[in-house]
Amino acid sequence: MDILESSSDDEDELYLEASALLGEKAAEKEKEAQSDVKLPYNGPPLKYPKSVFFIVTNEFCERFCFYGMRTILALYLVQYLNYNEDNATVVYHAFVSFCYLTPLIGAVIADSWLGRFKTILILSLVYAIGSVSISLSAIPNFIPPEAFTYLGLILIGFGTGGIKPCVSAFGGDQFVVPEQERQLQQFFSIFYFAVNGGSLVSTFLTPILREDVKCFERDDCYSLAFGVPAILMVVSIIIFVAGKPMYKSKKPGGNVMLEVCKCIGHGIKMRFTNKDVKKEHWLEHAEGKYSRKLIDDIKLALNVLVMFIPLLLFWALFDQQGSRWTFQATRMSGDIGAWNIKPDQMQVINPLLIIILIPVFEATVYPLFKKLNILQKPLTKMTFGGMLAAVAFVLSALVELSIKPTEAIVPTAGEAQLRIFNTFNCPMVISAQDNGVTIGEFEIEPLKAYENLYLAAQGNKLFNLNIRRGATCDQSLADVTAPVEIREGTAQSYAIHDGINSTPTIKLSGRIIDDPEKSRNGNGKIKIIINSANTGEKRVVFNGKIDYEFKTFTGEAAVSDLLEMDVDDYTIFLNGEEIGTTTVVAGGVYTYVINENTKAFVRRLVTPENSVNMLWLIPQYFVITAGEVMFSITGLEFAFTQAPLTMKSVIVAGWYLSVAFGNFFVIIIAEVKFVSDQMWEFVLFAVLMAVSMVIFWLMSLKYKYVTIATEDSNDDMAMEKKKSVDNDAFEDHKD
Structure with a gap:
């Protein structure tokens, strides 16, 4: 199958890098042709270089590390560093952009100074330090998370980009062409499979490590999800170094990019220096210092x-x-x-x-x-x-x-959200006509709520809420008027409860801040309000594949923190006693209202569940x-x-x-x-x-399409002309 029959960023790049390597070999052949004439090789077939297996295994581990980290990066920025989606998008694409700028630096370093082996080794160490850094940044209260995240991304970007143009070319250096032309083709196919294997496995696995493993008292485990790829990166370095005795390493011979830049720069300079000299193309002004062939090649490029x-x-x-x-x-x-x-x-x-x-x-x-x-x-x-x-x-x-x-309705400027929950086992009637706030008489059924998502508010506003018992309530319950505060741009709730008295009394809780935003990783979000039978501790557990226990809370109207939970079916236990079952659906934001006396509860949907699959x-x-x-x-x-x-x-x-x-x-x-x-x-x-x-x-x-002649239709350039590296090379599309 054809090498051009694929579309992975990595594989696209590897194809281009392979072509560039063959271009280098063409240049080497040209130099040989201008010097001593070498006789064709007629000896026994050369053995497949064992060194390439270290390079291929190294590539598998490195790609596992890169894609594993990149797959969960955007959600990490939002869920752990609390970035909004716009800022997370900026950081994510800045990182990807950086990864595609640094290969130019890596290529120049390798070809002009250090050689490919040393460049790969040094930048891999930089890469590994970056991977460990971002893994440690995800451990709560250990190191400054944002600073070490950025440090890790910079080091990873420089490392992965810097070695990108070197690894496949270094593998190609292990072969003698044209004697091992077929083996070279096989190497690139195997190399591409290593890329695919590493990226596909990590893309599937790291989200599982992120969400299904709980660590450091969190409902996720980013440190492990980043840590496993970091370990694979360290392993890749060990494997790469282990093959050193077998490697064939070329000395740096100069980078064609530098030569091209110099030629273009000289052409531009001479174009403005010799304004009176007419040339067919501005680059031809570089002729004299640079060869005509180089100039023509640059023009085509x-x-x-x-x-x-x-x-x-x-x-x-x-x-x-x-x-x-x-x-x-x-x-x-x-x-x-x-x-x-x-x-x-x-x-x-x-x-x-x-x-x-x-x-x-x-x-x-x-x-x-x-x-x-x-x-x-x-x-x-x-x-x-x-x-x-x-x-x-x-x-x-x-x-x-x-x-x-199904999106969350979030209060904007000039608006506030107000919810009044009735924790009684009988209806309550509310109304208000005070300080510009009007609420017509509204009967709140037992354990249900009144809701206004678009209440006009400028700054802070205080008004009086009238509350009276419903027809089926205890006749001894006296009507009350309670103060309610709402704040612009804020979602808030209050709970009507009966207090802890020998004689039931209608009371209104303090202000409860709501968060109607959906979970940023597709889970559900839960808050609990309890009309308490006493002021003792309350223990609520949602028992499913994973148990979620709300922190112990006390009070006449006990309110829990908002807890993010996996999508699942749960059995609810109050103080060890089962009170019913429920289902948490992706994206849903819920308030559970529980009456401790009757053990009854109602689930109030604050934000709609994700219904689009x-x-x-x-x-x-x-x-x-x-x-x-x-x-x-x-x-x-x-x-x-x-x-x-x-x-x-x-x-x-x-x-x-x-x-x-x-x-x-x-x-x-x-x-x-x-x-x-x-x-x-x-x-x-x-x-x-x-x-x-x-x-x-x-x-x-x-x-105007052109036809580029090859050195020899029967040599290794024909491999490119025929597009002959196997299609197996192309099954992944990332980076």
Whole structure:
């Protein structure tokens, strides 16, 4: 199968890096041809280098670490560091952008000074320190969490990006080409499988470690979820060092990127120095100091890089699978029967769909396009793939629209929320006409509530609430008037209770602050109000797969803290006595009103449960993955066929930069807040993507395809020309 038949960020990059490595070999051949002529190798077949197995195992562990950390990063920022979704999105995409800028630094360090082995080793140690740092930051009250999180992300970004262009190339260095051409092909296939294995396992596993394991008296365990990948990173270094006696290491020989930058800089300088000298192309002003071949190769590479400019919008959309789409999943239900999907686990859909769609496209879609004579040119395919990404965001906007009715209603400026709970076992009637607050007579049934979500309020407002007994209540209960305070932009509750007296009395509790916001990881949130029979301690336990015990509380109207709980069926125990069963649904925010005398309780829904299932995200994942197959894979083929072999590393740099700037664009949208509504933000990205693809299509109409000659159609360059590294290489799409 073909090397170009895939679409993983990692695999895309590895393909480009492999091409760059082969470009280096082409340059080496050219130097050899200009010096001594070497006779062809006629000896026995060379053994497969054992050293590559250390490199492949190292890659598995490193990818496990990176994807495991990245999968849960956005939720960690929101749930543990208490960032809002906008700020978490900014940090997440800044990190991803940084990961795509640092490969340029790593490549220069390796090729110009340290060599690949030392660069990989040193930056892996930096990487491991960063991984340990972010794991320790998740331990409560241990180290400053925010500072060490940022330190960890910086070190991880520098480490993973720095070794990115080195590891696959270092593996390629272990082979003798052309004698081991076939083994080299096999190596890249095995290498890609290591990438897939590490990323797929960690993407599935770390959300389980995050949510299903409880540690440090928390309902999650981020320290373990980050810690296991950190351990794998340390193991990867040990494995990599263990293979040192077997490695073939090349001395640094200079980086083509530096040479290209120098040539371009000199060309620009001479263009303005010699204004009167006319040249066909501005870069030709560098001729004399730099060879004509280098100048021509750079010109061809620049033609490709210019076409990359509109493509950054694709990465802006694609990488939101780990941020905005994950946050979208937290507002949906993961219930699929016996299994409950975690929001961050949805990210595994993309690589799984890649495995399915690549053969479908090769066997069905592309032959159909050929038969219909449509979408035959690479740039046309890329345009269509980009348009599919825009469609995916339209679908995500429609999903967001369906989620809206279940979203929390949060008080805004000029408004307050007020809930009055009746903890009696008989009805209570309330009313108010005071200080601008009007509440018509409202009968609150036993254990139920009055609710006003849009009560006008400026600053703090105090008014008197009239409370009288209902028709079925004890006739000895006297009417009361109690003060109620509401605050602008705040949700608050009060509880009507009977106090702890020999003679029942109507009383109103103090102000209870509510939090109507949904759980940020798809759980339920519970608060309990008890009309106490006495002032003694109250112990409430929700018994399910995991037991949740509310902290012991006392008082006439006892109120618990808000507790986040897993989605499950529970049996409720009050002071060790079973009083009933209940179900906690994803996204629901509940207040349970319990009367201790009668052991009766009623569940009040403060914020609607998540009713839209996460499986409705599959269409948008399907469409963006189909777009990815047409966009990313074809883009790599275009870059490969249109750029000289010795310029492959320049194309690698351009590809990295397009991803980095794409993520930076997301930061701009999140920070500037062009729109405040998430649905319209998705629409905005869809429109911008469509516009960028129209621009790209117009550019493609003027683009003139070229044919790049290879050194020898029968040598290792033919492997590229035929696109012959196995399709197995491409089953994951991340990074």
